Amino acid sequence: MESIFVLVPVSIVLLAVAIWLFFWATKHGQFDDLDSPAWRILRDDAPARRKEREHD
C-alpha cells in the first residue's frame, strides 16, 4: 500500500501533462472547427478507392 505514496503523485504529474496538452491544443485551434475535418476524410481519395473496388 505504500506504493500509493508514489503512484498518487505520479498520477498528479500525468494530470498536469494532460491539462497542459489540452491547453496547447486549444491555443492552436484544434477545437475551433469541428465540422470540416469530418468532411475531409470523406473527400480525399474516395474515387480512387472506388476504382479499386471495381477491379476486385
Added chain:
Amino acid sequence: MNNCFHCGEPVPKGEQRWLEIDGERRPFCCAGCEAVSKLILAAGMDDFYRFRTELSPRVEPADPARWQAFDSPDVLASFARLDGGVYEASLQLDDIRCAACGWLIEKTLGERDGVCDIRLNPVNGRAVLRWRQDEVPLSSLFASLDALGFRPRPLDGDATEARDEHERHGLLRRLAVAGFGMMQAMMYGIAMYLGIDMSAEFEHFFRHVSLLIATPVVFYAAAPFFRGALRAARGRTLGMDVPLSIAILIAYGASVVNAFRGSGEVYFDSVSMFVFFLLIGRYVEAVARHRVSDSARALGASLPASATRIRADGESEDVPLASLSNDDIVLVTRGSAVPADGVIVEGAAELDESLLTGEAHGVLRKPGDALAAGAINLGAPFRMRVVRTGNDTLIAGIARLLDRAQASRPRLARYADRLARRFVAAVLLAAGVTALAWAYLDPAQAFEITLSVLIVTCPCALGLAVPVALTAATNAITRRGVLTVNSDALEQLEGITDVVFDKTGTLTVGKPSIRRILINGAVSEDDCLALAAGLEMEANHPLARAFLERAPKRAVVSKVEQLPGEGLRGEHEGMNLRLGRPEFAAAGEAVPGEGSWIALADDNRVLAWFEVVDALREEAAHAIAELHAAGLRVHLLSGDSEDTVAAIARRLGIRHARGRQRPEDKLAVIEALHAEGARVLMIGDGINDAPVLGGADVSIAMATGAELAQASADFVLTGSLRAIAPLLEHARRTRRIMRQNLAWAFSYNMLAVPLAAAGLVTPWMAAIGMSASSLLVTLNALRLNRVRDATDRDLPETLRELRSS
C-alpha cells in the same frame, strides 16, 4: 437549353466552349468558367464536381493587377501578423457554397510553394492563411483565389470575433481543468467512501491530495461564476451565480478546514463535479450563441477589398480598403461598390443604394452629393472624396446594429432570467431558514444540510431551459438555410395561420427571360432585339441581362435615358426609341395577350412586343403543397397583372391570389387578415416589400434581396423555399421543448427543496441531482439541433453515394 457545367447559368447562343469531364462533353457559358474548370482538371481535382452540393459562382475574368497593392509591407502589416518569416492573415472569402469549395481552395493553394498552411471554415467562409511572402507574394495567392471565383477580403482583427474566440477558448480550458480535476477527485473520493483498509495515515494523505486537485478547480475553473456573482452584487441584483458561488465557496472552505483539522466531511469531489457540470452548460450555450453571431457578421461584410486611389500626380493605384484615409480621392468604376462614405467630386453617378435603402432603382447623384459605402455604381466611372472610412461608415453602423440585435436576449429568455432571480432570493431565504432551524434542532448537521439545500436548489436548469433551446433551434434552422435576425420571432411563428407570398424573386427565380417576340413587320426580329439590347446596354436591372443574352448583335443607341418604373428612351439613326411597360412605350395599343409584355416603339408605332417570363423556382409547388398540408392558408400578392398572377396561382395551387398590388395594397390585405384574427407570415424578396414585411407578424426575406430589408425581416431565407414548412414545425417543437424544460426545472426544485431541508439529501447527492437536472434540460434542448425529416435531397452527394453503395 444547355446550362453551364460550372455555374449552371444558361449558355448564351453561339457560345461554343466544351470540356470533357467524367467522360462527357460539358458546356460552359463563358471564358471565366471554362478557365476555372480547366484549372480544376489540370490539378487533377475533377472530384470537385462530384462532391460539390451547390453550383459554383459564375466567374468574371480576373485581373491580377488589382491585388498588387497587398504586397506592400505597410499594407501587409495592417492585417497580417509576421512570425519568423511567416505571415498569418484571416480572410473572408465570398461565395463559399459548400464543403467542396473548401476542399478546392485547400488543394489549390495548399500545394503552392511558399504556402505553409491554409485552413478554411466552409460554414462561415473564413480562412486562415499562413505563407512566406518572399517565396510567394500574397497578390498572386489572391489572384488565384479570385480566378477560382472566390474573392478574398482580408479581415483586420475583428474585435467581436476575437472576443468570441477568447471566450470559447477560456471556457474550454476551464472545462478541461474541472473535468480532469473531477475525475481525480472522484477516484480519491470513492476510495474514501468505500473506506477499504483505510488507515488514518492514508485518509489524511488522500484528503490533502484532493485539496490540491480541487484548488485550481475552484479558483481557476469556477472563476467565471465568482465574477458573475460579484457583478450581480455590484449591480445590487441577484443572479444565478450568487447561490452557485456561495455553495462552491462554503463547500470548499469547510472542506479545507476539515482537511487540516483531520475530522469531519470533505466535499472536494462534489465541488469539482459541480463546477464541471456547470461549465458544460456554459460552454454549450456559448458555442451556440457564437455560431449565430457568425452568420450575422457574414451578412454585414459587404465592402470591396480594394479601392482605386488617385494620387496627387494624377496616377491611379490600387490600395486595400484599410489604407484609405479621409480626403483621399477614389475612382469608382462601373459595377464596383463605393469603398467608403464620401462626396462626389467629378462625374455624375448612378447608384444602386439598395443596401442602405432597400430601393432597387438606381438613384442619380451629382458632384457635391454625399455617397454611402456599399452602394454599387451602375453608371459611368466617377471620382469621390473620402469622408468616412472603415468602422465609421454608415454600413458598418448597420452591421453593428445587426450584431447588437443578435446579442440582445430574447423576451422569453429575459422572462426566465427574471423568474430565476426571484427564485434565487427564495433559495437564499430557504437556506437561511434551514440553517436556523437545524442549528436549533441538531447543530452538528446544520452545516451539511444547509449546503445541500444551497446546491440542490440552484436554479441553473431554470436559467438554461430557454436560452439553450432557443440557440439550438436557431442553429438547426440556420443549417436548413434560414438565418435568424430577430430571435423573438421564433416564438411568434407558433400559431401562424396565413402565409403570404410575394411573386417576383420569391416564388420565381427573379431572372426574367424573353419567351416570345411579336414583330409587326417593319423591322426584323433580330434588328428589334439589337435595338432593345442597345438601349439596355447601360442598364443594370435583370431584364437588361435577358435582352443582352438573347440579342445576336447590339445596335448603337445614343442619348439613352432611364425613366425609373417606366422604361428607357434613346436615339438610333434619327429614330426616337422607347422600350418599356405598355403604358409607356405603347400607350393606347392593346397588349397582345395575357402575361407580361414589354413594348419597343419608335415615334409612330410599336416595332415589337416581347413576352417576358420569370421562371418559377423549381421547389415552389412542393413548398406550397407542404404549407397546405400543414393546414395553413397560402396567399399570393404581386404587382404583376391579374392574368399573370392568376396563371401562376393556378399552377401552384394557391387559392387566394391578387394581382396589381402596390405595397400599400399588400399592407391593407395583411391588415384585413389581422382583422379576421389571422396571424400572418410574409415572405418577400425584401426590396419593394420592406414595409409589408414589417406589417406582418413574422417576416422572411429572400437572401437575394437588399441587405437592409434583410435586417428589417425576422428571418432571411438563403436556401430553398421548402425550408419554410419545416421552419414552422420547428418553431412548434421549440415551444414544446421550452415548456417541457421549464416544467421540469420547476417540479425538480419544488420536490428537491423540502427533501434537502428535511436532511434527506447529502451534498454529493445534491450536486449530482442539480447537475443531472441541468444536463437533462440542456440535452433535451439540444434535441432541437437535430434537423428532422432531412430528405435525401438535402444530403450532400458524397453521403448519398455512400448510402447507395
